[in-house]
Amino acid sequence: MTTNSPDTPLRVGVIGLGWAGQQHLASYAARPDVQVVGIAGLEDQLRTDLAAKYEVPNAVPRWEDLLTQVELDAVSIAVPTFLHAPIAIAALDAGIHVLSEKPMARTAAEADAMVAAARRSNRVLEVAFNHRYRGDISSMRDQVEAGALGRVYHAKAEWWRRAGIPSLGSWFTNKAMGGGGPLIDLGVHMLDATLHMLGEPRVLAVSAVTHAELGPRGLGGSGSGKQAVGSAFEVEDLGVVMLRLEGGVSFTLEASWATHRPSGDDMAITLYGTDGGVELRTIDYAPATVTVFGAAADGSDDVVLPERESLGHRAVVDRFLVAVADPSRWNVYDGTIGATRTRILEAAYLSAERGAEVRMDELMAEVAR
Ligand SMILES: NC(=O)c1ccc[n+]([C@@H]2O[C@H](COP(=O)([O-])OP(=O)(O)OC[C@H]3O[C@@H](n4cnc5c(N)ncnc54)[C@H](O)[C@@H]3O)[C@@H](O)[C@H]2O)c1
Numbered sequence: 038m039t040t041n042s043p044d045t046p047l048r049v050g051v052i053g054l055g056w057a058g059q060q061h062l063a064s065y066a067a068r069p070d071v072q073v074v075g076i077a078g079l080e081d082q083l084r085t086d087l088a089a090k091y092e093v094p095n096a097v098p099r100w101e102d103l104l105t106q107v108e109l110d111a112v113s114i115a116v117p118t119f120l121h122a123p124i125a126i127a128a129l130d131a132g133i134h135v136l137s138e139k140p141m142a143r144t145a146a147e148a149d150a151m152v153a154a155a156r157r158s159n160r161v162l163e164v165a166f167n168h169r170y171r172g173d174i175s176s177m178r179d180q181v182e183a184g185a186l187g188r189v190y191h192a193k194a195e196w197w198r199r200a201g202i203p204s205l206g207s208w209f210t211n212k213a214m215g216g217g218g219p220l221i222d223l224g225v226h227m228l229d230a231t232l233h234m235l236g237e238p239r240v241l242a243v244s245a246v247t248h249a250e251l252g253p254r255g256l257g258g259s260g261s262g263k264q265a266v267g268s269a270f271e272v273e274d275l276g277v278v279m280l281r282l283e284g285g286v287s288f289t290l291e292a293s294w295a296t297h298r299p300s301g302d303d304m305a306i307t308l309y310g311t312d313g314g315v316e317l318r319t320i321d322y323a324p325a326t327v328t329v330f331g332a333a334a335d336g337s338d339d340v341v342l343p344e345r346e347s348l349g350h351r352a353v354v355d356r357f358l359v360a361v362a363d364p365s366r367w368n369v370y371d372g373t374i375g376a377t378r379t380r381i382l383e384a385a386y387l388s389a390e391r392g393a394e395v396r397m398d399e400l401m402a403e404v405a406r
Contacts, residue, residue, distance in 0.1 A: 046072040047361065048108060052100045052124060053115035054078030054087055055263065057138050057165070061113040064354035066091050071358065075107035079264070100124050109133050111161075111361055113354075117208040117264065118216050122147035125162065129154040134161040134367075136357045140225045141375035143216025145383045145404070148376035155371040161360045163353075164375030168226040169233050170352035172345030173317040173325035177306065178234045180329055180342075186310025189235060193307045194227035195291040201302060202251075202274065202294040204265065205258035211268035218272030220247065221382050224292035229378055231288060231306060237374075240288075242281040244394040245385035247273035257295020278385045 049071050051061050058078065065071045075095035078084050088096035095107045100116065103109075104127055111134040114124050122142045125135045135155070141164045142148040155162035168174060180186060196219070208214040209222065232238065251257040252270035275293040282288055304325075305318040312332065319325035324344050331338030348355075360370040380397070388395040 043069045046070055047358070048072055048074045048110045050075040050077070050103050050107060050109045050112040051115065052077045052103060052112060053117075053138070054080060054083050055115065058113070058115035059087070060167075060350035061115055061136070061165075061354060062087060062091055064351045065113075067351065068354070068358065074109065075103050077103040101127075104128055104131060104133070111136065111357070113165075114138060115165075117214045118143055118221070119208075119214045122151055125151045126154040129158045129160050129162065132158055132160060134357075134361045136161075136163045136165060136354070137372075137375070138165050139229070139375070139378075140216065140221045140382065141372060141379050143221075143379075145376065145380040148372070148379040152372045152376050156368065159367050161357065161367050161370040162372035162375075163357045163360065163370050164372060164378075165350065165353045166226065166229040166233075166375075167349040167353050168230045170348040171230075171325070172347045173319070173327045173342075174230050174234065174306070176327050176342045176345050177308065177315050177317055180313075180315050181234050181236070181308065181310075185313055185329060186308060186315060187312030189308050189310040190286055191309040192231050192235060192286070192288040193305075193309075194231045194288070195303075195305050196223040196227055197291070197293045197296060197298060197300075197303045198257075198259075199298050199301050200257045200259055200295055202258045202270070204261050204263035205252070205255060205270065206265050206267055207261075207263035208266045208268065209263055210252060210270045210272055211266055212271040214266065214268070215272060217382065217386060218247075218249075218252070218274060218276065219292040219294040220245075220273060220276030220278070220290075220385060222292070223294070224276060224278070224290055224385075225378055225382060227290055227292065227304075227306065228381060229374075231290075232378075234306075234308065235282070235286070238286060239283040240280050240381050240397055241283060242394050242396045243278060243381060243384040243388050245276060245278040245388040247277075247386070247389040248275040249273050250275070251295040251297075273389075276385065276389070278388075280381070 280288040307316040314330040
């Protein structure tokens, strides 16, 4: 095991300075054994301000400049999704450990190329699935692991917004830049958290429908905070997926940026087991309530779990740094989990396009041909 220390800090860079990049910056800044030696982002004023705030010696506009001009041990990638694969592969090939924002990539082929780069360079490749480290999701996972639900046979995960398209005209709404809409943006978090809670069951088949009803009419936008590229609305604004998991388990996933509905932002995960159920629901980012439902039909043995601290990006960064500090883990943290999520979402988009269920084994065979 190698360790970094305040005397020989790990030299880290952050590429992309929007909300996500700033979570990475703040998380690294909290670590005495890390020095953020460089940042990259296209916004001049923001770059200058963040470099001053976090005392970063190198601040450049383009990611290529950071990778070629600054000596780095590790880098966080928090840019539009179409850039994740090229930046990650360039960094890994230069021997730099990579922490990529979600979704890992637009397609399974891109994600596989990132995993291949991590393996050939023997460097860490991790994906920021920060929702896993929410207090409520951790509490639910503990219930599953403790066997409180018996055998879980159905899972339901949903994330609905009333007017939450991340800036109309931004890269998020551009198919080639984002790879998709709310399914790949919000759905990937729900997919990851649910499969993580269920102990990584295999997904056998996927059936999906996507809709684009509000976005193309200029409705459902949420301000102008994201990098604007003047794009038309080219992706879905609602995606609905039914997944068949191994062991006969069913899983429904719904993700929407914009729909006519009551709350601004409504996120929920429910697990149904043979001995109990558990649900978390959070409206407009209020602390989530996690309720465990027992066998008594009158609800007398239901329990509301105590609130638990959410660690989010801090936990993502801490885990990444633990992996980086231990060469024996480098070939384990190769991005495979992120690539699996990307492949499932790709199958969902394909299913929506075909109007038919897509079996994962048949999809793999199609790709191999
Ligand atoms: N984990 C989460 O909860 C979470 C939340 C929001 C966004 N994200 C992810 O983070 C990524 C960025 O999202 P965002 O909301 O911060 O986007 P954003 O539009 O706010 O910011 C994008 C940043 O990328 C920079 N960028 C673009 N092209 C660049 C280039 N060639 N070189 C250097 N920098 C470049 C922009 O200048 C900008 O600073 C996306 O992959 C998104 O899915 C994750």
